[in-house]
Amino acid sequence: MYRRALSKLLILTIIIVIVIAVGIGLYFTMAPTPPTASPTLPVTTPTISPTPTVKKTLVVYASLSEMTTADPSTEFSNSILWLCLVYEPLLWYDPLENKFIPALAERWESSQDGTVWTFYLRKGVVFHDGTPFTAEAVKKSIERTIELGQGAAFIWDPVEKIQVIDDYTVVFILKYPAPLDNIVASSYGAWIFSPKTPNTPEWFNKGNDAGSGPYRLAKWDPENEVILEKFEDWWGWKLSSYEMASKKAPDIFIVKIVKDAVTQERLVVAGEIDIALYVPLEDVDRLKADPNLKVVIKPSFQNLLMLINTKKPPLDNVLVRRAIAHAIPYDDIVKIARSNLAKVASGPVPTGMPGHFDDFRYKYDLEEARRLLAQAGYPTGLDKTLVLVYTAGDVYEQRTSELIAASLSKIGIKVDVRPMSWEEQWALAQSGWENPEGAQDLFIFYWWPTYITPFDFLYNMFHSDSKAFNLCYYENPDFEKLIEEALSLEGTDKKRAMELYYKAQKILYEDVPAIPLWDMVDVRVGRAYIGNLEKAVNPAYPTVLFAQVLSVEK
Secondary structure (H helix, E strand, O other): OOOOOHHHHHHHHHHHHHHHHHHHHHHHHHOOOOOOOOOOOOOOOOOOOOOOOOOOOEEEEEEOOOOOOOOOOOOOOOOHHHHHHHOEOOEEEEOOOOEEEEOOEEEEEEOOOOOEEEEEEOOOOEOOOOOEOOHHHHHHHHHHHHHHOOOOHHHHOOEEEEEEEEOOEEEEEEOOOOOHHHHOOOOOOOOEOOOOOOOOHHHHOOOOOOOOOOEEEEEEEOOOEEEEEEOOOOHHHHOHHHOOHHHHOOOEEEEEEOOOHHHHHHHHHHOOOOEEOOOOHHHHHHHHOOOOEEEEEEEEEEEEEEEEOOOOOOOOOHHHHHHHHHOOOHHHHHHHHOOOOEEEOOOOOOOOOOOOOOOOOOOOOHHHHHHHHHHOOOOOOOOOOEEEEEEOOOHHHHHHHHHHHHHHHHHOOOEEEEEEOHHHHHHHHHHHHOOHHHOOOEEEEEEOOOOOOHHHHHHHHHOOOOOOOOOOOOOOHHHHHHHHHHHHHOOOOHHHHHHHHHHHHHHHHHHOOEEEEEEEEEEEEEEOOEEOOHHHOOOOOOOOOOHHHOEEOO
16 A cells, blocks of 8 residues: 655645645736726715725645646647636537537537538637637637647548538538547547637647636646636526526636645645545545545546557567466455455446447456466566556555556566656657567556547557557557447447447457456545535546536535
């Protein structure tokens, strides 16, 4: 179990509290002051009292990992936490109710063959820079994302061209049938932004934004905090469904980087932060009993996998990979690492999502693991130590890694478990395409959906064209052909598409480029005065809190 020495932890907690307080103080010092009575009024005019200072409501949300980039076209990692508040897609998706929610598009329709999609856009929307939202912004935003070809740009592969019919009607012509309603509701790569800004990576990464969402970017400090302030001209505040929310939603929403689940728990218990994303799960029952807190537990489509370097001996031998798969104590990991708030994974597509099947769990069997190692030429175990990396501060990843290392030692495989910052872990893994022998052997890694489709999980982690996240460095043309054909059928023949996704996952099960470990259950802990916390969590957008629906009662 990961614990810091108590004295060091207390010092760290005090430092974090001071940083939060100083940061907030500086923010309000820099904020514009409310107008006072005009100084040009005649002297005989009765004295006018200064306008009272409006009290700002502020919510601090702790994240475990630092943010990455701020470019809505290319960002494909932790910045999802705030992108969903600053930018908007055409549609949102609620997977628990299986329904789409109008965002920048009010309604939409498709041709019978699924190759022509028409979106009718919302009127009266303005971007944060004051530019009116029109169909031209939709076209330019998505075309920029496609042209850059980074991050989640792959989601637009079906699009042949985008046509502007009028200011509030846009048509997508597809190369092949695809569920475009699902695609435009993606958590990455589907953001619409103002065409009147520079829209360069450098401009965005200086802390500028060009969104239309309920919050605007006020401070961009990706290593420490991201500060958002309410955008008063957001179209949503005018809807009856948001009438009360507009009065009680936080004026300031801060994503604070706190790289330790234990520290996040201590800060939320002390009231020094308002909401924690990560806490030690063995403490959940105790936290539920605290009248000053509320605990929200919801389904999640986030899962944890161990990616295997398939290009590096001896892991380039499929028998060694299969041996490792049978030497992992899956039930113990779920019990110890996640306090049973997870489910043993079956394939890379998580429980509850389309394309998940219960046929792809590996059996924990040390005798079978030893037999496979012997068959691979290693009867007494491997003659080298494997390097396993995980994100430092993530207690779930740490415990999972330690349990894996302990179990593999029983079949003669030594594992060097190395915690790293996400940036270090990412840089090492990225080097593997050029120099696989210099990269890690095993990579503990979360995946969450870009949009709700099996293709997202299977393409990003296992397709040879996905150089960003295929950190197994895996190549299999038969697998790739299956998932590409399945994607082309999702818009017209879901049953056949799922059959192909099943065959593709069977190939992965046999090749073992990665070992799915567990499918998450989402846990957030907030102060009792944070209302609607459960409504602010949506499994299609993991780690995000939709702050516009929160109700601050303090």
